[in-house]
Amino acid sequence: xxxxxxxxxxxxxxxxxxxxxxxxxxxxxxxxxxxxxxxxxxxxxxxxxxxxxxxxxxxxxxxxxxxxxxxxxxxxxxxxxxxxxxxxxxxxxxxxxxxxxxxxxxxxxxxxxxxxxxxxxxxxxxxxxxxxxxxxxxxxxxxxxxxxxxxxxxxxxxxxxxxxxxxxxxxxxxxxxxxxxxxxxxxxxxxxxxxxxxxxxxxxxxxxxxxxxxxxxxxxxxxxxxxxxxxxxxxxxxxxxxxxxxxxxxxxxxxxxxxxxxxxxxxxxxx
Amino acid sequence: xxxxxxxxxxxxxxxxxxxxxxxxxxxxxxxxxxxxxxxxxxxxxxxxxxxxxxxxxxxxxxxxxxxxxxxxxxxxxxxxxxxxxxxxxxxxxxxxxxxxxxxxxxxxxxxxxxxxxxxxxxxxxxxxxxxxxxxxxxxxxxxxxxxxxxxxxxxxxxxxxxxxxxxxxxxxxxxxxxxxxxxxxxxxxxxxxxxxxxxxxxxxxxxxxxxxxxxxxxxxxxxxxxxxxxxxxxxxxxxxxxxxxxxxxxxxxxxxxxxxxxxxxxxxxxxxxxxxxxxxxxxxxxxxxxxxxxxxxxxxxxxxxxxxxxxxx
Numbered sequence: 267x268x269x270x271x272x273x274x275x276x277x278x279x280x281x282x283x284x285x286x287x288x289x290x291x292x293x294x295x296x297x298x299x300x301x302x303x304x305x306x307x308x309x310x311x312x313x314x315x316x317x318x319x320x321x322x323x324x325x326x327x328x329x330x331x332x333x334x335x336x337x338x339x340x341x342x343x344x345x346x347x348x349x350x351x352x353x354x355x356x357x358x359x360x361x362x363x364x365x366x367x368x369x370x371x372x373x374x375x376x377x378x379x380x381x382x383x384x385x386x387x388x389x390x391x392x393x394x395x396x397x398x399x400x401x402x403x404x405x406x407x408x409x410x411x412x413x414x415x416x417x418x419x420x421x422x423x424x425x426x427x428x429x430x431x432x433x434x435x436x437x438x439x440x441x442x443x444x445x446x447x448x449x450x451x452x453x454x455x456x457x458x459x460x461x462x463x464x465x466x467x468x469x470x471x472x473x474x475x476x477x478x479x480x481x482x483x484x485x486x487x488x489x490x491x492x493x494x495x496x497x498x499x500x501x502x503x504x505x506x507x508x509x510x511x512x513x514x515x516x517x518x519x520x521x522x523x524x525x526x527x528x529x530x531x532x533x534x535x536x537x
Numbered sequence: 538x539x540x541x542x543x544x545x546x547x548x549x550x551x552x553x554x555x556x557x558x559x560x561x562x563x564x565x566x567x568x569x570x571x572x573x574x575x576x577x578x579x580x581x582x583x584x585x586x587x588x589x590x591x592x593x594x595x596x597x598x599x600x601x602x603x604x605x606x607x608x609x610x611x612x613x614x615x616x617x618x619x620x621x622x623x624x625x626x627x628x629x630x631x632x633x634x635x636x637x638x639x640x641x642x643x644x645x646x647x648x649x650x651x652x653x654x655x656x657x658x659x660x661x662x663x664x665x666x667x668x669x670x671x672x673x674x675x676x677x678x679x680x681x682x683x684x685x686x687x688x689x690x691x692x693x694x695x696x697x698x699x700x701x702x703x704x705x706x707x708x709x710x711x712x713x714x715x716x717x718x719x720x721x722x723x724x725x726x727x728x729x730x731x732x733x734x735x736x737x738x739x740x741x742x743x744x745x746x747x748x749x750x751x752x753x754x755x756x757x758x759x760x761x762x763x764x765x766x767x768x769x770x771x772x773x774x775x776x777x778x779x780x781x782x783x784x785x786x787x788x789x790x791x792x793x794x795x796x797x798x799x800x801x802x803x804x805x806x807x808x809x810x811x812x813x814x815x816x817x818x819x820x821x822x823x824x825x826x827x828x829x830x831x832x833x834x835x836x837x838x839x840x841x842x843x844x845x846x847x848x849x850x
Contacts, residue, residue, distance in 0.1 A: 375556060516677075
């Protein structure tokens with residue numbers, strides 16, 4: 267795909283979902299939680315643009331509030347992943363060899379652990395909570411961020427201009443601030459986009475299993491779980507939340523691709 | 538060669554050992570007293586103390602960890618706190634579902650990725666490139682459980698060609714039925730994996746076609762097809778690297794997929810045991826899951842070392 271296309275399409279999709287999520291904090295067509303048993307399973311109409319669900323709740327309102335739930339959780343998880351991942355990755359790369367070995371071993375093992383499975387254990391024991399889900403997703407995604415950051419930082423601290431700067435007396439801390447952070451910033455942006463996409467999938471999966479944000483707060487994952495049994499009769503009910511999840515993930519993926527190709531134009535050629 | 542194998546096994550063993558510490562600490566940090574869970578809050582202190590002694594909960598934490606470690610090394614996974622059944626028997630019967638599901642997804646995704654990667658390098662017309670890239674983006678954007686629901690709707694509800702879920706009670710005894718019930722779950726699990734691997738296969742193929750090595754091979758008169766055959770291992774190597782890293786994601790995906798398709802696998806058992814707070818069992822089952830992850834990873838890594846000997850050096 268053309269590099270500017272990825273960036274523009276991805277950026278627009280993310281902006282669109284973010285706008286909807288923001289809109290939900292200010293206005294929704296109906297109260298998403300109000301049950302109207304006289305209007306169960308109503309088809310899309312002027313009153314209810316996307317119809318109502320099995321309890322007569324307005325689908326559009328639920329989707330909008332669900333956007334807010336999912337995006338907020340994904341944003342928080344991404345921030346944890348980027349902070350933990352970047353800090354650990356940089357620390358590993360500038361540490362003495364034995365410490366780097368230890369950090370790298372931890373990173374490797376955390377990547378290999380089915381982290382979401384551990385999140386499942388925590389969530390099941392403590393009861394579903396947004397913060398437990400966010401922390402687990404953040405740590406899981408943070409491990410791969412750390413691995414990439416370690417590799418990139420290693421390249422930067424070995425480069426001639428950093429060596430020159432060190433020989434003229436720059437401290438490790440100064441090198442990190444002046445060279446490492448500035449050079450890493452673009453790749454970190456790409457990684458943040460990827461982490462956000464992973465976080466959206468993970469959050470919707472956990473809430474599909476009933477292990478993230480507890481009811482009654484609407485979320486895409488729970489909408490999917492609750493409407494699954496009506497698949498045969500009312501397939502549209504399940505289509506909307508599915509579409510929202512996929513479009514958001516697609517948006518973040520394309521945004522990340524676009525950013526990456528802008529940083530390294532040779533990539534566009536090789537897909 | 539041999540030292541490479543020893544090193545791989547050593548790394549895997551160290552990682553599994555480290556994982557046992559993580560699992561043990563995680564489960565001890567969970568709230569709730571196991572003895573009270575089993576006997577209820579109105580149990581006599583004597584009964585509670587007896588149960589704690591039976592499971593060794595009265596011993597120091599370090600001692601409990603080593604008791605558990607020595608047991609699992611001996612192949613004893615302990616007993617379920619609730620049913621008293623041997624965890625090992627439960628795990629073995631559940632692996633009948635989970636192991637084929639994960640192995641098939643890994644193998645299928647690697648094979649498709651390699652085939653598409655090769656095809657891309659053979660014909661570089663832009664039409665097929667756009668189609669492949671769109672399919673890859675689609676595969677990456679759909680979460681496995683959403684795809685699973687879609688597949689059930691299409692193939693089980695609309696066309697009624699494959700079962701919507703479940704697994705024959707007689708297991709692999711009724712081979713065709715067992716196979717049929719694993720088709721949709723495998724597709725749902727493998728799709729995102731395939732998209733990701735295909736992407737790597739595609740870019741490394743295109744990179745190879747643009748390389749000096751390929752130009753030289755063509756210049757001395759080797760057909761395009763033949764020159765690519767030599768490169769197959771170079772193209773496959775990055776695919777296997779990613780496949781190895783993705784095994785853990787695949788296991789997590791299997792838990793969700795098993796619950797959507799109501800499959801009696803390791804994942805669905807784990808979810809139920811967690812809900813029942815059967816912590817001694819959860820601890821051992823998590824160990825088995827980690828063992829499966831590292832075993833699969835080691836196999837893929839070893840295959841990769843054979844393909845690209847530079848990795849070993």
